[in-house]
Amino acid sequence: xxxxxxxxxxxIGGSFALDIKELYPQCKIHGVDxxxxxxxxxxxxxxIDEISNFEDLKNAEVVVVAIPVDSALQVLPKVLDHISDDTxxxxxxxxxxxxxxxxxxxxxxxNFLAAHPIAGTEFSGPKAAIKxxxxxxxxxxxxxxxxxxxxxxxxxxxxxxxxxxxxxMNPEAHDKHIAYVSHLSHISSFMLGKTVIEKEKNERDIxxxxxxxxxxxxxxxxxxxxxxxxxxxxxxxNVIETLDEYIENLKHFKKLMEDDDFEAVFNxxxxxxxxKDILNGIE
Amino acid sequence: xxxxxxxxxxxIGGSFALDIKELYPQCKIHGVDxxxxxxxxxxxxxxIDEISNFEDLKNAEVVVVAIPVDSALQVLPKVLDHISDDTxxxxxxxxxxxxxxxxxxxxxxxNFLAAHPIAGTEFSGPKAAIKxxxxxxxxxxxxxxxxxxxxxxxxxxxxxxxxxxxxxMNPEAHDKHIAYVSHLSHISSFMLGKTVIEKEKNERDIxxxxxxxxxxxxxxxxxxxxxxxxxxxxxxxNVIETLDEYIENLKHFKKLMEDDDFEAVFNxxxxxxxxKDILNGIE
Numbered sequence: 405x406x407x408x409x410x411x412x413x414x415x416i417g418g419s420f421a422l423d424i425k426e427l428y429p430q431c432k433i434h435g436v437d438x439x440x441x442x443x444x445x446x447x448x449x450x451x452i453d454e455i456s457n458f459e460d461l462k463n464a465e466v467v468v469v470a471i472p473v474d475s476a477l478q479v480l481p482k483v484l485d486h487i488s489d490d491t492x493x494x495x496x497x498x499x500x501x502x503x504x505x506x507x508x509x510x511x512x513x514x515n516f517l518a519a520h521p522i523a524g525t526e527f528s529g530p531k532a533a534i535k536x537x538x539x540x541x542x543x544x545x546x547x548x549x550x551x552x553x554x555x556x557x558x559x560x561x562x563x564x565x566x567x568x569x570x571x572x573m574n575p576e577a578h579d580k581h582i583a584y585v586s587h588l589s590h591i592s593s594f595m596l597g598k599t600v601i602e603k604e605k606n607e608r609d610i611x612x613x614x615x616x617x618x619x620x621x622x623x624x625x626x627x628x629x630x631x632x633x634x635x636x637x638x639x640x641x642n643v644i645e646t647l648d649e650y651i652e653n654l655k656h657f658k659k660l661m662e663d664d665d666f667e668a669v670f671n672x673x674x675x676x677x678x679x680k681d682i683l684n685g686i687e
Numbered sequence: 688x689x690x691x692x693x694x695x696x697x698x699i700g701g702s703f704a705l706d707i708k709e710l711y712p713q714c715k716i717h718g719v720d721x722x723x724x725x726x727x728x729x730x731x732x733x734x735i736d737e738i739s740n741f742e743d744l745k746n747a748e749v750v751v752v753a754i755p756v757d758s759a760l761q762v763l764p765k766v767l768d769h770i771s772d773d774t775x776x777x778x779x780x781x782x783x784x785x786x787x788x789x790x791x792x793x794x795x796x797x798n799f800l801a802a803h804p805i806a807g808t809e810f811s812g813p814k815a816a817i818k819x820x821x822x823x824x825x826x827x828x829x830x831x832x833x834x835x836x837x838x839x840x841x842x843x844x845x846x847x848x849x850x851x852x853x854x855x856m857n858p859e860a861h862d863k864h865i866a867y868v869s870h871l872s873h874i875s876s877f878m879l880g881k882t883v884i885e886k887e888k889n890e891r892d893i894x895x896x897x898x899x900x901x902x903x904x905x906x907x908x909x910x911x912x913x914x915x916x917x918x919x920x921x922x923x924x925n926v927i928e929t930l931d932e933y934i935e936n937l938k939h940f941k942k943l944m945e946d947d948d949f950e951a952v953f954n955x956x957x958x959x960x961x962x963k964d965i966l967n968g969i970e
Contacts (some may be wrong), residue, residue: 429914439774459833592904596871598955599932601961613825614966615805615868633949636944647937653882
């Protein structure tokens with residue numbers, strides 16, 4: 405691999421850049437971003453080798469599109485317009501249905517692979533890029549059959565070199581499941597943060613009484629609104645469904661408390677303790 | 688310090704035992720627990736030096752009561768009945784109003800200090816005890832003026848040796864504030880776990896798609912129902928108030944999504960990002 409283009413040089417794109425440089429020392433990383441400051445910063449930090457543009461995409465072997473999911477809908481067709489026949493382009497967005505839909509009839513559809521690496525932190529920008537972010541993480545690939553076989557192979561080799569395991573899924577199933585295990589937990593965390601901040605105007609009190617449990621539960625409330633707003637917008641129906649169920653479960657728990665049915669409260673928690681076994685594989 | 692009694696040799700009591708032994712090597716740690724297996728285990732692990740009983744409490748200099756908050760209401764008066772004049776007894780429960788109420792008129796009220804160290808993990812039992820759990824953690828003390836001055840001093844010296852910072856608060860304020868920064872986040876986490884488990888009957892799917900963000904948000908859903916049920920029971924009114932506000936915030940967020948007001952969705956998240964500054968002091 406000699407020329408990799410990263411469009412969007414933030415946490416996700418930047419972390420791909422760092423690992424690719426380490427894996428293939430001869431490879432040149434070209435950065436494209438609408439944010440000039442981020443480009444400068446990425447170059448200074450050594451995350452990218454060179455600031456580039458859409459015209460140069462014709463020289464790309466691999467293009468990583470790592471931008472918010474609303475911008476991706478605009479940018480991806482433009483990227484496909486500029487690449488050569490042998491270029492593989494993949495995105496990394498947290499929603500897959502709209503992106504697959506929008507490039508469905510693009511003449512270069514077979515140069516595109518729809519991907520979602522389940523990796524990240526609550527930070528953003530080139531400074532947030534870290535090495536080995538993708539090691540032992542899952543990469544969900546959608547509509548793999550729509551990608552040219554040789555280009556699939558190239559992308560899969562890269563993902564394998566980065567240490568990722570692959571799961572195949574259709575875009576609708578992806579968006580539905582990810583609403584539960586990712587999108588909902590961001591909202592539950594943001595709203596928890598909001599509830600506590602609203603109540604505790606005196607921040608000193610929050611700080612003094614909050615422990616590591618609270619910190620863990622609201623960690624995702626540090627996430628970037630610019631990244632998350634378009635995700636919620638694109639996955640609106642699924643996210644609202646998860647929110648309905650979550651709210652119902654909270655109301656039921658509250659009702660059990662109001663009815664002094666603490667045996668049922670105990671059972672609710674005991675049943676959910678089963679999450680331990682599920683999480684053993686993640687942490 | 689020569690004789691410390693730990694009543695309840697689990698995560699919290701056991702972690703006190705481990706640090707006290709390290710700080711005062713001459714000190715003998717006596718363990719009391721209604722769970723015989725835990726006592727055996729604590730002795731085998733070296734968490735306690737000796738299995739003991741209520742009759743021997745007359746020899747105690749310090750007694751740590753580290754049991755679920757409902758049992759504490761039964762056990763604490765009995766402990767006070769057995770100690771000598773110079774013994775300091777403190778509890779560590781996550782609710783403070785009921786415990787202060789129940790020993791209000793006890794002849795040995797001045798031997799008791801109501802404490803709540805903001806420390807712990809989602810694990811439980813003697814095996815979960817760890818060294819330095821209390822280092823740099825906050826210990827909230829309630830009704831300090833009700834404790835004999837010399838005995839306050841003894842307890843504060845111990846907390847200081849353990850590396851804790853002290854905050855004084857009345858029991859009502861403690862129970863109200865802690866409902867927000869601790870009790871609510873446990874419920875939000877349990878119900879998040881429940882929602883996802885209910886939906887995703889195929890656990891393999893959860894495991895594959897869930898990332899570190901989800902793991903962090905549901906971490907508290909691993910917590911012990913035996914510990915948490917009595918906390919929710921004792922702090923029922925405050926917890927229900929926090930749940931009402933949390934549910935309202937979630938419903939409002941859902942309404943904004945339904946109305947396609949994604950500018951407001953963005954603003955909700957951006958305002959709550961302020962949690963970063965608050966958490967900087969905790970993590």
